[in-house]
Amino acid sequence: MNMIFRLSASVAVIAGLTLSASAQEIVLRSSDTHPDGYPTVEAVRHMGELLMERSHGRIGIEVYHSSQLGEEADAIEQTRLGVIDVIRASFGPFNNIIPETKVPSLPYIFRSTDHMRSVVDGDVGADILAAFEPHGLIGLAFYDAGARSFYTGNTPVRSIEDMAGQKFRVMQSDLFVDMVVALGADAVPMPYGEVYSAIQTGVIDGAENNPPSYESSAHVEVAGYYTLDEHLIVPEILAISKSTWDRLSPEDQALIQQAATDSVAYQRELWDAAEAAALETVVANGAEIIEIDKQPFIDAMAPVYERYVDTPELQDLVARIQAVE
Numbered sequence: 001m002n003m004i005f006r007l008s009a010s011v012a013v014i015a016g017l018t019l020s021a022s023a024q025e026i027v028l029r030s031s032d033t034h035p036d037g038y039p040t041v042e043a044v045r046h047m048g049e050l051l052m053e054r055s056h057g058r059i060g061i062e063v064y065h066s067s068q069l070g071e072e073a074d075a076i077e078q079t080r081l082g083v084i085d086v087i088r089a090s091f092g093p094f095n096n097i098i099p100e101t102k103v104p105s106l107p108y109i110f111r112s113t114d115h116m117r118s119v120v121d122g123d124v125g126a127d128i129l130a131a132f133e134p135h136g137l138i139g140l141a142f143y144d145a146g147a148r149s150f151y152t153g154n155t156p157v158r159s160i161e162d163m164a165g166q167k168f169r170v171m172q173s174d175l176f177v178d179m180v181v182a183l184g185a186d187a188v189p190m191p192y193g194e195v196y197s198a199i200q201t202g203v204i205d206g207a208e209n210n211p212p213s214y215e216s217s218a219h220v221e222v223a224g225y226y227t228l229d230e231h232l233i234v235p236e237i238l239a240i241s242k243s244t245w246d247r248l249s250p251e252d253q254a255l256i257q258q259a260a261t262d263s264v265a266y267q268r269e270l271w272d273a274a275e276a277a278a279l280e281t282v283v284a285n286g287a288e289i290i291e292i293d294k295q296p297f298i299d300a301m302a303p304v305y306e307r308y309v310d311t312p313e314l315q316d317l318v319a320r321i322q323a324v325e
């Protein structure tokens with residue numbers, strides 16, 4: 001199940017020829033909720049290619065996409081336990097576990113994707129990555145997830161007042177529940193894979209996500225009003241199980257860290273292209289993109305900051321992020 005140490009001694013002797021069945025000694029199993037071809041899936045694949053090349057075929061990554069290893073919150077638990085080796089996930093499902101992850105998950109904390117990139121590339125990013133270790137994970141890198149906005153099936157959100165009476169799915173994070181409540185709506189935490197049918201059957205009125213997820217999950221088919229309020233620019237984490245990590249040599253750890261770091265530029269490139277393409281595709285499929293005055297949304301977030309930025313350490317982290325140009 002977990003990291004497989006394959007013996008390169010596994011050989012086949014056929015008609016006097018000795019063939020090495022597999023030179024790969026370490027196979028890391030990686031989980032992603034997104035489908036094949038999605039920027040995060042492709043970036044981890046790229047990381048695996050870099051690793052194969054640099055380890056001369058000794059270390060590889062098997063990427064399991066489309067939640068094949070379980071929905072995100074479960075896959076995170078499995079990675080903390082060492083059953084899965086590598087996880088690519090949103091910061092959201094970590095909020096209830098790792099306090100530092102609440103800060104980059106605060107609504108409107110980042111002024112833009114560029115601001116987010118500068119923050120995570122600097123010392124604040126390094127401190128946030130380090131916060132994963134006491135929780136059974138080694139944070140390797142941040143990936144991009146653009147900006148998340150609300151989308152609905154029946155009642156379009158053209159102003160903050162239209163949030164009232166609507167029920168939105170959020171990731172499994174108390175912070176996101178309170179964020180939606182602060183906007184005057186109701187929130188239901190639920191796994192990503194259940195959202196489509198929940199909207200279709202009217203259990204919820206809508207959800208919120210970035211354009212590539214809105215498109216690739218096909219949520220656009222059941223919720224055609226996409227309101228560009230861009231409440232969250234929440235980055236994503238690429239992490240390795242600490243139990244896997246502790247069984248690797250320092251040399252192999254360095255190779256893995258470097259390959260992860262080097263995959264970031266590739267992911268950003270794919271991300272930028274996917275984001276632009278997704279908006280075009282959803283419009284072509286009949287979605288209405290609604291421009292909105294964000295200020296009332298921003299103003300409504302004060303109680304969320306008060307409630308979740310609840311220690312001097314987290315207050316300091318917020319101030320450091322705001323100070324980055």
Ligand code: BDP
Binds near residue numbers: 089090191192
């Ligand atoms: C996507 C994130 C993914 C989350 C999903 C969600 O990339 O990690 O699982 O949103 O809303 O944008 O659950």
